[in-house]
Amino acid sequence: MKRFPYLIKYLLLFFAFTLLAACGKKKTAQKELGFDPLDYIELGEYKGLSVTRVSTEVTEEDIDKYLNSLLAQSDSYTEVTDRDILKKGDVANIDFVGKKDGVAFEGGTGEDYDLEIGSGTFIPGFEDGMIGMKVGEKRDLDLTFPENYQAESLAGQAVVFEVTLNSIKEKIVPEVTDAAVNSYTNGEYKTIDDYKVKLKEDLLANNIQYADSAMYTELWSQAVDNATIKGELPGDLLEEKKTLLQTNALSYAESYGMTLEEFYNLSLGLTSDDFEAQVDDYALKAAKETLVLYAISDAEGLSVSDKDLQDGIDNYVAMYNYPSKEEFIKSVDMNEFKEYILESKVQEFLADNAVISVSKDD
Numbered sequence: 001m002k003r004f005p006y007l008i009k010y011l012l013l014f015f016a017f018t019l020l021a022a023c024g025k026k027k028t029a030q031k032e033l034g035f036d037p038l039d040y041i042e043l044g045e046y047k048g049l050s051v052t053r054v055s056t057e058v059t060e061e062d063i064d065k066y067l068n069s070l071l072a073q074s075d076s077y078t079e080v081t082d083r084d085i086l087k088k089g090d091v092a093n094i095d096f097v098g099k100k101d102g103v104a105f106e107g108g109t110g111e112d113y114d115l116e117i118g119s120g121t122f123i124p125g126f127e128d129g130m131i132g133m134k135v136g137e138k139r140d141l142d143l144t145f146p147e148n149y150q151a152e153s154l155a156g157q158a159v160v161f162e163v164t165l166n167s168i169k170e171k172i173v174p175e176v177t178d179a180a181v182n183s184y185t186n187g188e189y190k191t192i193d194d195y196k197v198k199l200k201e202d203l204l205a206n207n208i209q210y211a212d213s214a215m216y217t218e219l220w221s222q223a224v225d226n227a228t229i230k231g232e233l234p235g236d237l238l239e240e241k242k243t244l245l246q247t248n249a250l251s252y253a254e255s256y257g258m259t260l261e262e263f264y265n266l267s268l269g270l271t272s273d274d275f276e277a278q279v280d281d282y283a284l285k286a287a288k289e290t291l292v293l294y295a296i297s298d299a300e301g302l303s304v305s306d307k308d309l310q311d312g313i314d315n316y317v318a319m320y321n322y323p324s325k326e327e328f329i330k331s332v333d334m335n336e337f338k339e340y341i342l343e344s345k346v347q348e349f350l351a352d353n354a355v356i357s358v359s360k361d362d
Contacts (some may be wrong), residue, residue, distance in 0.1 A: 033237070037291040037298075040233055044226025046296055047353040051222075054359055056207035057261045063196050066203055070098075071184055072175050077114075080168040084135040090117045091169040092130060097162045105154065107265035112166070123149070126161060133165045150269030152277070216347035219354055227292045233284070241286040242279050249275070293339075296346050304341045312341045 077091055086092055092115050097107025117127045129141040141161040156315040174180050178191045189195035253263035264270045270278075297303065313325055322328040 037295045040230055041291045043295050044227045046223040049219055049222050050355045051215050051218050052357050052359045054211045056211050058200050058203045062203055063199050067201050073179055076172045077169040080170055086133045086168055090172055091116050093166040095164040098159050100159045101156055106271050135165055139165045151271050152274045153271050219350040220347050223293050224289055233287050237287045238283045241283040245282050302345050304338050308341055
């Protein structure tokens with residue numbers, strides 16, 4: 001039921017390493033793949049693409065919302081003792097079991113779980129269906145998973161959640177004051193206004209990073225979509241992509257102390273069967289991206305220099321707080337990392353040759 005957005009984001013970033021392949025000097029495709037990518041794909045339009053870059057403007061309202069959200073990290077909870085009826089906005093401590101056709105399904109069970117009513121954390125109808133429950137009460141919620149739910153085995157399916165309300169808590173949100181800011185920043189900022197200057201800088205940097213990332217991703221998607229597969233792709237390449245996807249999923253599961261089944265469900269909203277059923281589709285998309293990347297880099301003379309590689313290593317050592325370059329190099333497949341660096345260079349090339357407009361929409 002619960003999602004881990006940071007996992008999903010990190011997983012997608014890591015997949016960027018593994019779903020793409022190219023490195024070295026001009027005409028590296030033949031060297032790395034052993035064949036010409038143009039034997040299997042035909043490049044479509046990739047220069048002169050149109051894209052809208054979101055505005056990076058930071059408003060006073062943005063700063064206030066960000067400040068409130070930061071201070072909300074200091075939220076505390078107190079158990080409600082003057083009433084025993086659950087209402088919207090309360091934090092309900094619950095036990096629950098989700099059943100489909102009378103059988104508990106994977107990922108649908110939890111104990112001693114704190115759920116803010118109205119947060120939209122669980123599927124539609126779950127939280128609303130609990131409103132009015134009394135502490136100690138057990139209630140069956142007849143619900144239907146959304147048609148677009150990620151776990152295909154549950155999408156659009158009718159289920160019953162057996163829910164027990166253990167206790168009710170209220171969230172105490174700290175007031176935004178100079179004292180609260182001083183406490184939150186451990187004395188680094190004495191007043192709200194001083195801290196807002198720093199927050200504006202942080203938000204602007206985040207907005208620029210997001211705008212660039214979204215623009216690069218859109219341009220890359222267009223370039224890949226515009227390319228056409230010619231016949232059946234090499235089996236070895238497809239198998240390589242399947243293996244990488246499965247290996248990386250296992251690596252992530254182990255790094256977070258999860259089983260593969262827990263990882264599929266909690267981070268991706270999929271059962272293990274759902275994930276395996278999608279592997280072929282992922283592999284085909286990954287293989288096509290690899291071929292497009294090699295073809296564009298060869299056509300435009302793009303490659304990864306030693307300096308590019310070292311700069312990339314330095315950036316990731318700093319970004320993810322690795323103790324040293326050596327530790328980082330040990331922890332990643334450097335061929336994959338080179339591929340990621342080349343992908344960045346190709347995306348920058350696409351942006352440099354694109355027609356870019358700016359939108360104020362988020």
